[in-house]
Amino acid sequence: MRSRCLVFVLIFLLSTACFAQPIGTWQEHLSYQSAIATGTDGSQLVAASPWAVFQYDPQAATFTRFSKINGLSESGIKTIYIDGPLTIIAYTSGQIDLLEDGKTRSVNTLRLSNIPADKKVNAIWKENERCLLATGFGIAVLNIEKAEIGDVYLIANGGVYSKINSIAADADYYYAAGEAGLYRASRSASNLADFRSWTLMSGLPAGAVHKVFIWQNELYVQIGNQLFKEEAGGFISIYEDNWQWQGVDTSSSGILLAQRTNGAARVLLINNAGEVQTSLVHPLIQWPHQTVYFQEQYWVADSLNGLINIDGNFVERLAPNSPAGIGTGGLVAGATGWWMANGNRLSRFQDGNWQLSTTFDAIGPLLETGDGGLWVGSMNSGLGLFRDGNLQVFREELLDESVQEPGMYKVGGLALDAGGQLWISNDEAARGVLVRRPDGTRQSFEIPFFYPSLRVREIVIDELDQKWIASPGNGLFCLNGTNDQWRFYQAGAGNGNLPSNEVLSLARDQFGFIWIGTADGIGIIQCASQVFSGDGCDAILPVVQSDNFAGFLFKGEAVQTIAVDGANRKWIGTKNGVWLISAGGEQTLLRFTTANSPLPDNDIRKIAIDPKTGTVLISTAKGLMSYQSTATEGSRTNTNVLVYPNPVPPGYTGTIAIRGLVSNAVVKITELNGRLIYQGRALGGQFIWNGLDLNGKKVATGVYPVWISNDGRTEQAVTKIVFIQQ
Template identity: 40%
Template structure:
């Protein structure tokens, strides 16, 4: 068992003291908009979303995230439910892992996840009876003992004892009811062996209940009710009677507070609503508001309050004609596109392409995040973006903050401050994709130091373009024969050369435009592939590139990393080829990530490299010779081992990871150097009693030598800044925690002058 709020409470103290994220702290930025399941306790409302869950206080409206960062064990919620009698919330994840939240404790039950049994282990529904949770799964019914926190039984009740998908489960005083794809199955609770399918009877097709799959079963006002397609049947004596039916598409049917709650949609009109029905099928309340309620997925009731999980609006409370929304500001979807920082603001492209570089019809658009608030730019907030799908690249003009978003099919968006916009497609310098009319694909973008915007025009006849700083355009055709004229991401080196990814296992190009962009006579191109004399890449499958602070080009492939340390010599007689660094780890040295599929590389303020793969994240030293840290979904709050992109806020050191399950971030120890050491910030300050985390000293000269001394001048600790930030664990050279009191921070600048730059106060 782990305490949920211990970490959160410590963090709150630190934030109040310093207003900065503690070093080593994680945050998640998952999709909390897509509400799909809701449950009630006496004091709280619990909402499941596509990727996480959150809790709302019914009295104060305070929202608490229930995520890996706050102590939960997984990501991607499939369903949840709350046992009022046991005061326990059960969360079932998409991978069939289970968490039980009881007061401030989180108990993980991974038995179904770890089970080697074959078949569909997905948990479709959760019911409670006599301190046990009954999980309706694709295998049968799995029983969880809520007192012992263990799997106590499994009912495999398919025909002939096989697996069967169970959609719902209920119990009255004497019998169990399982709604299965084979029909409604009933068993006496007193049966000796309920795991024996022969103790279960399929009663569908008898006494007025149609044969075939049953979607749900409920106990309502001491009566058995079932959902059969779009009809509710209630057991009246010994016969079943249909009490309600309609022609809408039913999203969910639930029983709460003695009523049926039906979420449904009418396809022909696009109408969506929540109906409250009495036990005899009479409609007592209709909740329908297209502005406050868009895609109701599930609902519960408490008195006059109807709580609705809405796929677009999150959690909505409807009371009479008053609607109140409880949602967390967040992006939506996993956001697979480019991550990019400009002036401490994160820009995220929400779209993606598949492995074959085909478009996905993703209308997510792109997002910005300023450290506190996410903002959307897509067809829902900007109607003119309705044709701009699959935004995979984003960048910003440093002169006026104009945003450029590259769509893989919908052209190039130019969005200026104030939301004036232009879309470059037909009647623009962008070329239509060869063989795909009306399709304009941007594969990558980058601004050079002269404010020229370089663009990869994937599949265009002239597939490389530049929008010059003066607004004029130039088109180029890559002089190599590549299928579909494919070109992707762009990195620009210190010599103003363009390194261009060539997707689908075709290596990369290097382009030098010579003395002038307009003079193509001195243009030079080089194609980097595997093999000595051809570039010496470890693989032609280039996934990513990054330029470090030494000007080296780091290349991530599906077979590890290569580094080009002489980019300025690419077109000299000596040439320049890639080499693979040798890394030291656990007393063994080998080629860096030789067998790892490296998806992304980012460089922090200390020139260290953050490497994202399909097996988690590595932090390696500036020279690539030593592994400093490794994060996985198993040893950290990282949301997934599948890493898509990494971006770093150089001012704060916070590292953002885009994963298969969404975005999370980690407060790293390196920040950019300060030009004004009089503005050094120490955090947390004061240091709370019992704090065992890392103390950050931010705003230092680059790579400064930092000393921690007592007021009498005695040296306590010495270190070197990582970029513009030094870190200290609060212990002296004997590894003893220092006593309470005041300590001075001294920093030596590049000229060797030492001066006091800050103080650290330790509280008893």
């Protein structure tokens, strides 16, 4: 029995390795390389990026991640507060999460309130089960036990809305750092919601107070780049410099100042007399926000380098495995892995891990070379070829400089034709399109139309070797390179019939149609072979009947990205989420937003699909997510058929997937005696099954042959699924 269990576990693990992400599930790939806040619960560190939270255990050197995938209600974190096992997470929307022992309770009172002012929580002060929240409109009182906002204090003169930056308290008073100065109220006051219970303290410079805190039973106030201390009923300045102060915190041995100026950064430790005791300077410290002293070591939350541990001369950067940042440029899922451009960095996902690759200025479009390399377009500095860890850069020897910004070499789009030639949209150049041949020679093409901005971006090549080039604000160009023929598509009947001249995205589908995403919906070129003959070929504007789309397809939506999956379905990204639509666009199959999925933001920048696994990569304004879809790219043969899970374990109710099939294969599942259990067609190269027979009943324990063939029955294969029921 034990050997049977071991065999089952081994087969299941091998099957799982082939299908790392189950059908219909999400995985987060948010960046933890930026930290804006940190603290300790006494045994481990807690740090927040702008998009998620992680815990770090220094003893075990392990990370625990928290995001919308596993309990957080939002992304867009403003600040956190740690009190033992409790972490209070405040979001820019006013939403609050109470994270404790891996479980989350959410407080949405502020977010849903009709307060016509800034609801962001700037700082948190806690005492027992009660928290005072410094917000953009005043003070909100949070009851931890009930997970609710119990009261609101509008403490500014007249009870008007006024931003509060920080809150502190001693034995006698509450203190609030506000835009008008430092407020104080007696702890014995009967009604703190009455603005008359609060008074502005004198002795400080006029204007906003940025932070107030108590350290060693003394009151301190930060105003800009100056620190004041209360003495004998007044305030004295104990420290001032010309640096920008990012954060002020306390430790057992002093006050910690996180600072930055002119590209330099440091963390200072000063005593109660304002004397500098320690200065922490290191290349990793670039944009510090908050510092804690824990286990006789310094821990710095840095927005460029994550959580930094400083122990004497030993400095270490700590972050869960993740990409360098949010996607700001190209996104590719292909044979060499997943690639995402993050500003000046490339991030690559391979074998379950993210690696931070080469640095290149303003990375834009990305394209696999087809032989293991990656073309990397820059929006300023030319074209890079990344191979085996090395970056080769092409500038004036290949590209023409920008007319708008001389000395800049801009790549707006990249595409490979069937002959291995690289086609480049040379953005803002006088000759906007060029081709680089495999032997390194080049030819450039002048676009023979007036397009004022000289903008050329995404480029797609159709089956006739025609090049389609997006020109945001102008329309769409089509080039027949053989005859040097051009066609200019713009909005309006007779001009090309685009929905808008603001062309944002392009895709070629399996029918050979060109899908054009604009600022006002989608147009489709369905007659590419007639572009340069007869009456030409205008775009059609599909009309759909749907609750979401009444009329033209995506009318009123900015279609920022389009991707085609193995079943020829279209994944559409807009500023309002993600849609999956049928091959012809007549039906909406799925829609994902922040409200019904773990997406961190509805602003969808790029979508890419891994052809082998069917994983859909969705790059948003706040980070990358992946969704395991049902369709993969079809194979030419059925020689690498994989089934997941296999064996099907007891109690499993998820989707069973059969991958590696010829496109749109016919699949039949039978009993050993040949009786049909289920049949259907693959979505591209993948067939999915819910484990129920034709009568809707769960199949019994046993071995079930799977018969696979294409329509002509020239490609046939047989595999098996094993069910183990309790």
